[in-house]
Amino acid sequence: MRKVLVTGGTGYIGSHTAIQLANAGFEVVILDNLSNSSKGVVARIEELSKRQVDFIEGDIRDHELLRNIFSQHTFDSVIHFAGLKAVGESEEQPLRYFDNNVSGSIVLFDEMIKAGVYKLIFSSSATVYGDPGYVCYSENTPLAPINVYGRTKLMVEDILRDLKKSQPKWQIALLRYFNPVGAHESGRIGENPFGVPNNLMPFISQVAIGRRSKLMVYGNDYATPDGTGLRDYIHVEDLAAGHVAALKTLGDVNPFITLNLGTGKPYSVLEMISAFERASGIKIPYEIVGRRAGDLSEYYANADLAKEILGWQAKLGIDRMCADTWCWQKSNPEGYGID
Ligand code: NAD
Ligand code: UDP
Numbered sequence: 578m579r580k581v582l583v584t585g586g587t588g589y590i591g592s593h594t595a596i597q598l599a600n601a602g603f604e605v606v607i608l609d610n611l612s613n614s615s616k617g618v619v620a621r622i623e624e625l626s627k628r629q630v631d632f633i634e635g636d637i638r639d640h641e642l643l644r645n646i647f648s649q650h651t652f653d654s655v656i657h658f659a660g661l662k663a664v665g666e667s668e669e670q671p672l673r674y675f676d677n678n679v680s681g682s683i684v685l686f687d688e689m690i691k692a693g694v695y696k697l698i699f700s701s702s703a704t705v706y707g708d709p710g711y712v713c714y715s716e717n718t719p720l721a722p723i724n725v726y727g728r729t730k731l732m733v734e735d736i737l738r739d740l741k742k743s744q745p746k747w748q749i750a751l752l753r754y755f756n757p758v759g760a761h762e763s764g765r766i767g768e769n770p771f772g773v774p775n776n777l778m779p780f781i782s783q784v785a786i787g788r789r790s791k792l793m794v795y796g797n798d799y800a801t802p803d804g805t806g807l808r809d810y811i812h813v814e815d816l817a818a819g820h821v822a823a824l825k826t827l828g829d830v831n832p833f834i835t836l837n838l839g840t841g842k843p844y845s846v847l848e849m850i851s852a853f854e855r856a857s858g859i860k861i862p863y864e865i866v867g868r869r870a871g872d873l874s875e876y877y878a879n880a881d882l883a884k885e886i887l888g889w890q891a892k893l894g895i896d897r898m899c900a901d902t903w904c905w906q907k908s909n910p911e912g913y914g915i916d
Contacts, residue, residue: 580604580650581824582694584637584685585658587614589768590700590757592622594656594817596766599626601821606631606650608643609659613771615913621765637681640688647692654696654827655689656820657682660729663775664704664871667726678729679736686740697737698750698823703809703837705731705753708873712807712843715879716753716835724871734835741833748832750823755809755839755878757816759898760905767905768813769912777849778810778898782906785859792861794846796868801875805846809839809877812893812901822887831886839878840891848895856899857907 581598585591586607592614595605599622607619611634619632631650635642637659660678661667667674682699689697704727706718722728734751741747758778760767773789774780783789797804819838827834844852850861884890 579653580606582606582608582646582650582652582655583658584608584655585614585660585700587611587616587618587632588658589614590754590813590816591656591658592618592766593761593813594658594820595622595630596626596761597814597817597821598656598824599628599630603824606633606646606652608633608635608637608646610634610636613661615769617913618766625761625763625765637685638677640684643684643688644691647688647694652692652694654698654824655685655694656698656824657685658700660700662726664724664726665775667729668724671725674725674729675732679732682733683736686736690744695744695746696748696827698752698820698827699733699737701734701751701753702727702730703753703755703839703876703878705734706876712875712877713879714837714876716837716882745832748827749834750827751835752819752823753835753837754816755811755837757813758810759812759814759893759901761814762901762904764901764904764908767902767909769909777808777846778902781850781853781861782902784861785853785857785903786906786910788910790862792850792863793866794850794863795866795872797865798868799874801845803845803847806872807843807845807875807877809841809843810849810895810898811838811840811891812898814901815840815891815893819883819887819889822889826887834886836883836886837878837880838883838891839880841878841880843875843877844895849899852895853899853903856896857903
């Protein structure tokens, strides 16, 4: 059976992907330092996939640990989700972000080479594009991130492009996610941010469950139909399916792929609030406040290439995104709790 090392596999996107990988017949080993996730996720991944999943608590920057893991397992590939992802925090703590996301990735790739594992999927982000002056981003949109987080993602992409040049046997997929939302339809796993959520969807759902009193809508004076920001929200289950498809597609015919994973259809903040109200039956109190520094008014994916190369496209719409988020939130009001 093909074995995959999933770094960051107890996190939001990693946990959903681990289930789909197990369901697709891959053997899954998770490495996560639990800096932004809970150990209890592992049991839920096993419960939902009905398969055993190995979990190793540890850090991708730990050379010795990685060497041990690679000597104990024979991996066919690595999916590298582990990373810090809060844009605001990355501006305040740049060294921490470069160390974790960039140095950590270098350690991982170095140990992969030593172990002879050359197949990798890397979690990149639409933040690598920055602000090109138009709103529909293809993979050819110039790479010019406008924050530290985005620069860490671009640096790792650059490293991987250079690695591929130096050692052609690498097979690499750079997947640039747009805005992942939603949860497993069972409500057993979902997004569980520690502290105050930065992102819209978890904030809305914590307002709905009563953990926060109201949502702040960051600006209604953008040049968009209702004045609020537009984003390309993609259901995490669709995103997870994109990883399984990428893993199956990587090979001699497609040895290096760079793809946007989005729906191509953006929604505004007010549309997301309405959709969540429909799905939950709960009114979401909100207040319009000033724009958030660094926010763009609108952007979304041109997702044609992923369809062409992977035969993949997002299937789940805004109603499922909200219904599944709400199902997760209401059955786990405090997230995974204390493990
Ligand atoms: P997440 O925080 O839920 O998951 C990341 C996981 O990595 C966490 O479980 C965390 O504990 C772990 N981790 C962090 N640093 C580590 C380290 N040094 N060693 C071992 N484990 C470590 O985030 P997510 O939303 O699941 O994102 C997964 C990946 O996708 C990240 O690389 C993120 O940058 C990228 N991404 C996320 C989004 C998004 O909006 N969620 C968008 C684009 C890209
Ligand atoms: N947003 C908001 N209130 C919040 C969080 C986000 O109005 O509490 C808006 C934000 O300005 C943007 C959209 O929701 O227009 C998506 O923001 P998010 O942080 O989820 O994603 P990103 O900005 O990283 O694409």
